[in-house]
Amino acid sequence: MTLDFSKIKPKKRGDLPVNPVELFQNLKVSDPGINDLWLAQGDALREWHENRAKPDVGIVLNTGAGKTLVGLLMAQSLVNEQREKVLYACSSIQLVEQTTEKARGYGLDVTTYFRHEFSNDLFTRGEAPCITTYQALFNGKSKFLNEHLAAVIFDDAHAAEHLLRDHFxxxxxxxxxxxxxxxxxxxxxxxxxxxxxxxxxxxxxxxxxxxxxxxxxxxxxxxxxxxxxxxxxxxxxxxxxxxxxxxxxxxxxxxxxxxxxxxxxxxxPPFVPVRSLPYFNTGVRRVYLSATLSAPDAFARTFGCIPEEVIAPTTTAGECERLIVIPSRANLERDDIEMAKDLIDRRKALVLVPTYSRATRWEDVVQPPPRNEVSRYVREFRDAPAADSVKLLLAARYDGVDLPGDTCRAMVIDDLPMGVGPLERYLWEHLRLSAILRTTIASRVVQSFGRISRGMSDHGVVILTGERLVEWVLIPKNRAVLPAFLQKQISLGDTVSEQADSIQDLLSAAEQCLTRDDGWIAAYNDYLTDAEPENADVDIELLTRLAKSEAEYGRLMWCREYEEAAKVLRATLDDAFAFSAGT
Structure with a gap:
């Protein structure tokens, strides 16, 4: 049999859409939850398109505001523009799989890379972005260190700090x-x-x-x-x-x-030299997707820069209704963790703790999943009926877990969400750098609350336990760096908890929230309308300048440019000492 060469024709590429809104309009969307772009999504995409050539752009969208669709459209838009390799980085394999599933529903082709394997060759051919993990991107033997990349999308950029530190x-x-x-x-x-x-x-x-x-x-x-x-x-x-x-x-x-x-x-390294990596070279575009960039100093310590353009469309998505219960503030002579166990006894609930050693306080109720099986446990918990009283405990996981609506309406945040790394522990416990770490802790607190929140129509109960966490959120200076909406909810929860004279009072308050009791809804709406948040008495500009100085010092020391490193640090030394002698 001879080959019929007459059928061999060149493929016509056609005009690939570069404008991300136009790209969306050309998609064959199969996800029933996607009918059109939401207002904030469209605003973010249009503003980014106008600033797409800038090397560092931040996109801020609340949890539940459709950040994944925005990021994937930007990634494909960059691929269509440059016909080169574009990466989309997630904080875990579970999120790679979740993002890939969403991409299929949007009608977008993608490549995935994890466990040393590409799912297809679309990324290599410059036809689709590759969804991978921060781990694959930043480990010392990463195959991407030698790739020529056009752009990198950093999803959940607010959660990247400890991941980068871990790899160095x-x-x-x-x-x-x-x-x-x-x-x-x-x-x-x-x-x-x-x-x-x-x-x-x-x-x-x-x-x-x-x-x-x-x-x-x-x-x-x-x-x-x-x-x-x-x-x-x-x-x-x-x-x-x-x-x-x-x-x-x-x-x-x-x-x-x-x-x-x-x-x-x-x-x-004292400061992670992330800017020494090729992903931050001139010519590579970077987009940082985040639920919050309210802590620019923490961002600067993570990525060594502040985005020259931060796009933050106004949206109320993520501002879900919450009753925050603080058992230790009630008029009871009982351990707050034991009270929290009573409150979630008959409910499906998520428990977040900062360390595996802290998890032992919960071992009579629930134990953390094996480290290599977290994704499976999260999936099984998500799929369990809302009526079940199943529990899921996660240690040092304040991001990358989404349990909206009936998948989970009760959560315990136990103890202050500090970093698990020894250097941050040293800064906190030995140098007492509470002021310099305030915005970092605030970012993690906000992330924690977002695990069971999706949009204005969502509601749930969050229980705060642990002396350090309760003390932190009740100190006005600390609470002031939290979003105003969350500040008001904490204030309301503190007031409700103080009025409780029995565990039954707390159980009743939680039940009224979860059953949409008219009295609760009216009181909640009135309180949030009338409450006034704390005014932030924090010099963010100074903190950011110090953080950028530290990041540049870290890069120069890593490159052994000692004299330049000393100059950079010396320029902010007096300000650092005036702000905090420990710093």
Whole structure:
């Protein structure tokens, strides 16, 4: 049989739409929930289109305002314009799968990349964006480090900080590298003996010890040769748990912080040098999708810059009705966690905790899923009937989990959502940098509330437990950096909780909220209309200037441009000291 060459014709590309609104209008949408663009979505897309050539653009849309559709349209628009490779980064594999499913419903073709595999070759051919994870993008052996990229869309940019820090942090677990741990611990014993900390440092011999030690840079430099030998002989590049971070830090140990705790040693840069990566080169466009950019200093520490254009259309999406219950404020002589357990006993509920050790307080009710099975547990919880009293506990997961409407109407936020990394723990516990970390904590608090919220028509009960969290949200200076809408809800919840004389009073209040009781709705609407939020007494401009200085210092130190790094930091040193001596 001979080949009929007469049927071989060149494919006509046609005119691919670059305007994202026009692109949407040409889609064959199968998702029944999408009839047209919402007002805020259209406003965001049109304004971005006018500013699309700028290297860094922020898009702020509340949780529930259709941010995913906006981001995917921008990604495909950039592909159509440049016919080059465009990445769309998510914070987890679960969100990659969720975003891909939404793209199909919108009628958009995409490529996915996770677990070392591309789903198709559309990305390689410059025909569709690739949806991948921050992990795939920022690990030290990322295949994308050597790709020529036209643009990167960072979804949930407000949640990226700890993900980036994790990839630049080499953690040497005591259980896995007992000889390495012992050698490094011994290396710095003499220093701690000389400085009067021999007793507390010796306690690290017990793996359960919670002490955390920061090795001073001058002491690290004096022992650098021996430290390098120990790390080299450990063959960290061959172990899966260390090879990816080792790729980043192996030639930069002397510019990193060394932290020693009872169960591991962490080597991490004081400021993540994210701007040293090729994704931030000139010529690459970056779009940051976020539910909040109200903390520009935290954003600057994460990405090393502030977007030159921030697009934030006015929308009430995400401002759902909430009753916030604070059990410790009630007139009861009981532990607030035990009261919270009573409140959710017969309800389907999500429990958020900052650490796995904190999760042990809930083990008689629910245990966290295995780390590699979180996505499956979230799916099963979401699909469980609303009438079930099933519980889901997540540790240090304040983003990437969406449980709107009847999928979950009750949630517990237990303890302050601080970072789980040792450096941030050191800043918080030892240097008491509560002022400099205020906006970062506020961003995580806002993220936490968004887990069971979608739009104005949604409603639910949120229970706050843990002395540090309750104290934080009730301090006016802290509450002032939260959105005004959430401030009013916290104030209302505090008032309701203070009036409770029994657990039954709290149960009754929650029931009235969830059953849409007329009395509750009227009181809620009146309170939010009349309440006045706190005025923010925070110099965001100063905090942002300090954060940008730190980020640029971190990049220059990483590149070993020591003199320039010193100049950058010196320029803001007086301001930093005036703001906070610890800083």
């Amino acid at each position: 942090s080499l953690r040497i677990a005591r259980k896995e590298f007992s000889d390495v741990y012992a050698a490094v611990h011994a290396l710095f014993k003499r220093y701690h003996d000389k400085t009067g900390k021999a007793g507390s440092y010796a306690e690290l011999e017990d793996p359960r010890c919670h002490h955390l030690f920061l090795i001073p840079p001058f002491e690290l430099h004096s022992q650098l040769g021996e430290m390098t030998r120990i790390l080299h002989e450990a063959r960290l590049q061959q172990e899966k748990s260390t090879m990816f971070a080792w790729e980043h830090v192996r030639d930069h140990v002397d510019t990193c912080c060394i932290m020693i705790s009872g169960d591991d040693i962490t080597i991490t």
